[in-house]
Amino acid sequence: MDAGVLIHTDDVELFLLLRHILETEGVRAGICVHPGELDHAIRTEDPVAVLLDVSNPHIDALDLCRQVKAASRGDIAVAAFTNWLSADLGRDLHAAGIDAIIYRPFNPELLLAFLKRLRANLPRGSLPRTASELIFRHADIEMNVARVRVVRNGQVVNLSALQFRLLLQLMRAPNVVHSRENLIAECWPHDIDVEPRTVDIHIGHIRRALNRHGPDIIRTVRSKGYSLEASPSASEK
Template identity: 40%
Template sequence: MRASVQPLILVVEDETDLVTLLTYNLEKEGFRTRAAYDGDEGLLAAAEQRPDLILLDWMLPHKSGLEVCRQLRRSSKTRDVPIIMLTARGEEGDRVRGLDSGADDYITKPFSTTELVARMRAVLRRSAPAMAQESLAFADVSMDLAAHRVRRAGRDVHLGPTEFRLLRHFMQHPGRVFSREQLLDIVWGHDVYVEPRTVDVHIRRLRKALNNDDSDPDVIRTVRSAGYALDANPD
């Protein structure tokens, strides 16, 4: 969130009535808004003016929200922008697919504006850069917190906002095992309900980004029935 400027929220949604309702309520809560009514328009809007957060509908004309999310994550301009997926699809498998595509949170329609705003504020707080230390290092992994940049063995590692926060926490506490519940509280926050399985999805994405190929040792250790830890010798 940019200091002293109202956060800009890009609403990518094809239901005109819902866009009107969201725009009214979000602006009443102190946000600026911009609307896009299909996937291509949403991608263009995000590229033209980088938003602070994107509310992205799953079912969109021309291009699905999942594909829009993947393209946003591939772009250097928008890879770090928090994304909340809005959808009528409430099955667990759908939630996992949404998270796997790069979304940071997932809310099922119909939803209350109060809950949506609470989740948005939580995501915006979590995505704010960490201020105390400017860099962290562990084994061949380095993090520049000020520049929001990660490198491993000299190559750039591209992470979404949630994976960045997970890695930052692990690197601040190397070797310590954290349960899924602890990671949910630390990385996602106490005020938003997120299923424990969500942690597994983001750990998998973090591993995929860190491990460029089979020659890279996996620095994330899974501790059965306990959780995860950062470990230079996970075996």
């Protein structure tokens, strides 16, 4: 089976775990961090299934499921990964089209059983297109989201999962000044209190990791936040 599965999550560790499980079954996996990306990927990539991480209590799991079903016209299998759901919400999700709900701690056998049901239901000789890798490029930096990989000037940049998410926010809109508050909202769990100074510390780690392979490209805007330079200046080289 050489089909694509889209994984909607902002948890890089979870994505890597699920991708490993899927690849052992011959299934390609792509990641979508935001609902807009997921909607576009469903409409253009024709995946065989979508795995939704609804562990965050601030996520409207029911609404997200409905969006997936609308984008796919109902012709897609959907599994939800969660910490806990009430019995009522579980029934509502199944009614909205969720095919499987998998609770933490995640049991790989449940995911494999879900995939086997998909394989059995696929028309003979009919294989959906694989999900494309999501890649962001700016100046001499390339981020491959599906592979959770950052490269600068041909050299791999080692970042933690949190630092990867922070750099990804900057790469998505390099010319925008991202406030510390926005970065906290996008990159940390909503139920954790994070001081703005913590953002500065992690940006510093990212800056040092990138600077090993090129001049400083992260721009600090006093009292505002961070953005990326259009390109490193000649004086910095």
